[in-house]
Amino acid sequence: MLQVKTLASLASISLIILLFAAGCGSNASSPGDSKAVTTASSAPLAGLDEASSSVDLSTVTLRVGQTGWSNLELGFKAAGLSDNPYKVQYSVFQGGNLQLEAMAASNIDLGSTSEIPPLFASQAANGGNFKIIASFESTTLNQELVIPKGSPLKTVADLKGKKVAYVNATTAHYFLAKMLEAAGLSWSDIEAVPLSTSDGLSALISGKVDALASYGNAIITAHQNGATELASAKDILSGNFLYEATPEAINDPAKHAAIVDYLTRLNKFYAWTRNNQQQWAEITAANTKQPVEQALNTLKLGEEQRPSKLSSDFEKAIASQQEVADTLAGLGLLKNDLDVSSIWSREFEEELQQITAESK
Numbered sequence: 001m002l003q004v005k006t007l008a009s010l011a012s013i014s015l016i017i018l019l020f021a022a023g024c025g026s027n028a029s030s031p032g033d034s035k036a037v038t039t040a041s042s043a044p045l046a047g048l049d050e051a052s053s054s055v056d057l058s059t060v061t062l063r064v065g066q067t068g069w070s071n072l073e074l075g076f077k078a079a080g081l082s083d084n085p086y087k088v089q090y091s092v093f094q095g096g097n098l099q100l101e102a103m104a105a106s107n108i109d110l111g112s113t114s115e116i117p118p119l120f121a122s123q124a125a126n127g128g129n130f131k132i133i134a135s136f137e138s139t140t141l142n143q144e145l146v147i148p149k150g151s152p153l154k155t156v157a158d159l160k161g162k163k164v165a166y167v168n169a170t171t172a173h174y175f176l177a178k179m180l181e182a183a184g185l186s187w188s189d190i191e192a193v194p195l196s197t198s199d200g201l202s203a204l205i206s207g208k209v210d211a212l213a214s215y216g217n218a219i220i221t222a223h224q225n226g227a228t229e230l231a232s233a234k235d236i237l238s239g240n241f242l243y244e245a246t247p248e249a250i251n252d253p254a255k256h257a258a259i260v261d262y263l264t265r266l267n268k269f270y271a272w273t274r275n276n277q278q279q280w281a282e283i284t285a286a287n288t289k290q291p292v293e294q295a296l297n298t299l300k301l302g303e304e305q306r307p308s309k310l311s312s313d314f315e316k317a318i319a320s321q322q323e324v325a326d327t328l329a330g331l332g333l334l335k336n337d338l339d340v341s342s343i344w345s346r347e348f349e350e351e352l353q354q355i356t357a358e359s360k
Helices: 071-078 096-104 116-121 171-182 197-205 216-224 247-251 253-275 277-288 292-305 314-330 349-358
Strands: 033-038 061-067 087-093 110-114 131-137 143-147 163-166 191-194 211-215 228-232 240-245 309-311
Touching: 061 071, 061 096, 061 253, 071 087, 071 253, 071 277, 087 096, 096 110, 096 116, 096 240, 110 116, 116 171, 116 314, 131 247, 131 253, 143 171, 143 216, 163 171, 163 197, 171 211, 171 314, 197 211, 197 216, 211 216, 240 247, 240 314, 247 253, 253 277, 253 292, 253 309, 253 349, 277 292, 309 349
Parallel strands: 061 087, 061 110, 163 191, 163 211
Antiparallel strands: 033 087, 110 240, 131 240, 131 309, 143 211, 143 228
C-alpha cells in the first residue's frame, strides 16, 4: 500500500486520516511497533451470535495491523466498541506494504492496504501468505504529487530527468506511474527514488528530490512547509481499500469468527466517526500533534468526498483491482500478469453481506 527527518517539527508526523490505507504511511511509529489490548465481553456483537456460538472466542488472540498510529485501538475505545470477547494485539506500521510483509512472516492475522500492495506482494515466491477477504470505501484526498517551495516545475512533463521520491508498492507508486503516462513520460524518464513516507518528506523539504508522490499526513505536512501540488490523485484512485488475512486465520473457525466480529465493529466505528466528528478530530489531533481544526477539516472533507464504510460488492472491488493490476503490468511494474481473483477469498462474503445490510 522513506524515513529520517531533518526538522524537529517533523518528528511527530503521523497519519491523520481516518483510514489506515492503505497504501498509506506515517511517522508516528516504526514498522512493527505493537502492543496488546485485552478486552472482555460475554458475547460478540448482536447479529453474529450464530456465527460465533460454536467457538470459544475467549481463547483467541487476533493480531491486527494498523497504519500510522493507534487509530483503531483508540477509536474503538472512544466509540465503545472495545468490549470484544477475544484479545486484540495491534501492531503499527508505516504502510500497508509493510503490513503484508508482516503477514508473509505470519506476524499478523489481519491487515489493511490499498489496492496496490497486494499486487506486488502476490509476486513473491510464496504468494505472500495472504488472501484479500473484504473491501471498504474511503476518501482519495491527500494523495498527491508535490514539489518543494520555490520549485520552477510547472507540469508533470517537467519531471523528465528529475529525482522523484515515491512510496514503493503503494498508491503513490501507482498514481505516479499514471501521472507520468498521462504526461507522455515513461517510468524510465525520471529518476525514481523509493523512500518511506517520512524519508520522502524529509528529502522533499531538504531539496534532495525534485518532487514527492505520497499521501496522508506526509502531504499535509509538505504543504505546511511550503510545498505545492503538481498533480492530484483524487480522480486516479478508486478509493477502494482492502482487508487481508492469512490462510491460517481464514481457515481457523475461532479466528474466522473473531474477524467477522472485528469487521462488524470496524464498520460501526466508521459510522461513529461521522456522527462524532469533533470528538474524533480531538483524539486524532492529540495523537498526531496537529491542530484540531486541521484534523476536523481533513475528516469532514474526506467524508464528504466518499464516506468510509465496508462494502460487500466483491465483483466491483475485484474488477477495480484487476484494472490497476493490468495498468501496472502494462507499465512493466509487475513482473507477471495477474488474475486478481486468485488473491481473493470469498470465505467472508456472506458475513459481509449481513454486516453491510444491517448497517443500512
